[in-house]
Amino acid sequence: MIEEQLRSWLFRFEPERAHALAMSALEALGKMPRTRIRLWPSNEAIDPMLRQTLWGLDFSHPLGLAAGFDKDARALPALAAMGFAFVEIGTITPQPQAGNPAPRLFRYPQQGAIINRLGFPSEGMLRVGERLASQGHPAITVGINLGKNKDTPLERAVEDYEQLLRHLHPFADYWVVNVSSPNTPGLRQLQSLNALRPLLSRLREIRRELAGTEAPRPLLLKIAPDLTDEEIQEIGSLAQDAQPLLEGFIATNTTISRPEGWPYAAEAGGLSGLPLRRQALAVLRQLRRSTGGQVPIIGVGGIASAEDAYERILAGASLLQSYTGWLYRGSSLVQELTRNLPEYLRRDGFSCLAEAVGQGS
Numbered sequence: 001m002i003e004e005q006l007r008s009w010l011f012r013f014e015p016e017r018a019h020a021l022a023m024s025a026l027e028a029l030g031k032m033p034r035t036r037i038r039l040w041p042s043n044e045a046i047d048p049m050l051r052q053t054l055w056g057l058d059f060s061h062p063l064g065l066a067a068g069f070d071k072d073a074r075a076l077p078a079l080a081a082m083g084f085a086f087v088e089i090g091t092i093t094p095q096p097q098a099g100n101p102a103p104r105l106f107r108y109p110q111q112g113a114i115i116n117r118l119g120f121p122s123e124g125m126l127r128v129g130e131r132l133a134s135q136g137h138p139a140i141t142v143g144i145n146l147g148k149n150k151d152t153p154l155e156r157a158v159e160d161y162e163q164l165l166r167h168l169h170p171f172a173d174y175w176v177v178n179v180s181s182p183n184t185p186g187l188r189q190l191q192s193l194n195a196l197r198p199l200l201s202r203l204r205e206i207r208r209e210l211a212g213t214e215a216p217r218p219l220l221l222k223i224a225p226d227l228t229d230e231e232i233q234e235i236g237s238l239a240q241d242a243q244p245l246l247e248g249f250i251a252t253n254t255t256i257s258r259p260e261g262w263p264y265a266a267e268a269g270g271l272s273g274l275p276l277r278r279q280a281l282a283v284l285r286q287l288r289r290s291t292g293g294q295v296p297i298i299g300v301g302g303i304a305s306a307e308d309a310y311e312r313i314l315a316g317a318s319l320l321q322s323y324t325g326w327l328y329r330g331s332s333l334v335q336e337l338t339r340n341l342p343e344y345l346r347r348d349g350f351s352c353l354a355e356a357v358g359q360g361s
Contacts, residue, residue, distance in 0.1 A: 003330050015105040015114075023074055030077030030135075047342040049352050054296050054318055055218040055247055057141050057173055059085045061338050062313065062353060066300050066321035067091055067145035067176065067222075068116075072123045073131050080138035083334040087138075088321065089128075090145030091178050094163045096124035097149055100183060106267055112304060113276075114324045116254065117269030119183045120147045125167045132171040144172040145222070147181065154186050158199045162206055169210045172217055177203070180224040180253040182270045188224055193234050196221075200238060200245035218247035225252035225279045225301060229286050236290025248296040250321070251287050252280045273324035277302025281315055288316030293358050304329060306340035313341075313353065314360030 006025075010018040029035055050061040064086035065079055073089045080087060099121030106115045122128075146168075148160035161177060177200070179190035189195060200219070207216035223235060239246045254270025262275065280301025287297060299317030303309055304325035312320055326333050341353065350356045 007330060011107070011109070014103070015107045016102060019069075019105070023070070026070075026075035026078040030075060046338055049342045049345055049350075050338065051352075052318065052354055055174060056215060057086075057218075059141065059319060061085045062318070062320045062341070063309065063334055063337050064088060064141075064143075064298075064319060064321050065326065066323040067143070067178070068323050069327075071121065073128050073135070076132075076142065077135055077138060080140050080142075083331055083338070084140065086141035086143060086173075086319070088143035088145055088176065090176070091120050091122065091147035091181065092125055092128050092144065092164060092168070093120050093122040093147050093149045094125050094152075094160050094167075095149050096127070097122055097151075104269070106264070106269070108264065108273075109328065111273065111275060112302075112324070112328060113271060113273035114327070115264070115267050115269040115271050117183045119150060120181065122147075125164055129167055129171070132168070137171070141173045142171065143174045143176055143220075144168055145176040145178050147178045147184065148187065150184055154189060154195070157190060157195075158202050161199065161203060165203060165206050166210065169217075174218045174220060174247075175203075175207075176220045176222050176250060178222050178253070180222050182224070182226075182254060182256045191224065191227065191231070191235065193238075196235070196238065197245070204243075204245055219245075220248040220250055220298065221246050222250040222253055223283070223287070225255045225276060225283050226257060227283065232283060232286045233290045236287055239291055239295040244295075246295065248298065249287055249291075250298045250300060251284045251317075252276070252301050254301075255279055272301065273328075274302050274304060277304075277308065281312065284312065284317055285315050288358055304333065306336045306344070309337050310341060310344045310356075311360070313356050314358070316358040318354070318357050 046060045052059050065084045067088040067090045070089050100117050100119035104117045146161055146164045148157045152160050181187055254272045255276055258265045259275045284299050296318040298319045299312035300321035303322045309320050
């Protein structure tokens with residue numbers, strides 16, 4: 001009830017102001033260990049059926065927080081205590097940048113949606129690295145989402161991703177290359193194979209160098225929901241080469257398309273939430289086919305219930321992320337998923353979540 005009251009209060013403010021207030025509150029909670037442990041009910045035991053090990057990383061259940069909420073790792077200690085199995089921070093850019101002009105964030109509660117055109121506002125890798133070093137690594141898996149600065153030419157984008165990888169290497173359990181945001185001019189051009197292959201090849205070299213005698217930390221690619229089937233097929237091949245350039249994918253980012261009859265079609269930016277659900281699901285299925293089910297995929301986009309989550313698992317997602325759905329529902333979404341997914345799995349004759357992945361695709 002307290003969480004619902006807080007959300008109701010925050011929703012009285014314009015979206016970006018509400019987000020800033022929420023971040024300040026979570027940042028403060030992260031510095032209060034005794035209070036922080038109460039963010040997730042201690043009696044909420046996670047059914048072992050939901051446990052998985054992927055890329056050598058352990059996940060107590062499939063749901064994580066998507067990138068975009070905690071762009072600068074300000075609230076990581078508090079978010080790690082809120083029931084997620086993993087948290088992805090970012091998108092982080094090498095140099096600080098303000099992002100696009102306001103207004104740039106719009107809520108549509110009746111549609112369960114958000115439109116954003118933030119444009120990677122970031123404190124930059126130096127400040128984020130300092131913060132991560134001072135916080136210490138939380139008890140859950142942490143992903144770092146990487147993006148290029150707006151003023152970096154596309155032909156030099158690899159330099160931005162290389163800087164980020166080198167500087168933030170001590171803090172990431174997995175990496176995400178973000179070349180699919182619609183809010184940085186030209187960024188999505190980096191999804192073409194001619195641009196992706198040299199970028200990912202260079203990052204593979206750097207990861208091996210940084211890993212030394214250990215296994216390199218997994219690299220995932222976050223793709224747009226607006227790709228054609230042919231483009232998805234081509235991108236899927238990057239994980240099936242003799243020397244794969246990727247260990248997984250995130251499907252999907254926000255969309256520049258709008259549902260038929262969408263009442264706010266004039267508002268530019270990436271659309272997320274329930275209107276994206278069918279589109280993100282279709283891309284996931286196509287990507288699963290394109291990779292032959294050989295690499296893990298994180299499904300994201302319009303997941304707002306346990307039913308949505310199970311549908312995405314059956315379609316081929318090993319893990320899931322939420323942002324917009326969690327924004328509107330809060331911890332009740334995490335609780336619903338961890339309670340109900342084991343029931344769905346047992347009902348359909350699966351002994352664990354991993355058995356169900358892709359069985360409905």
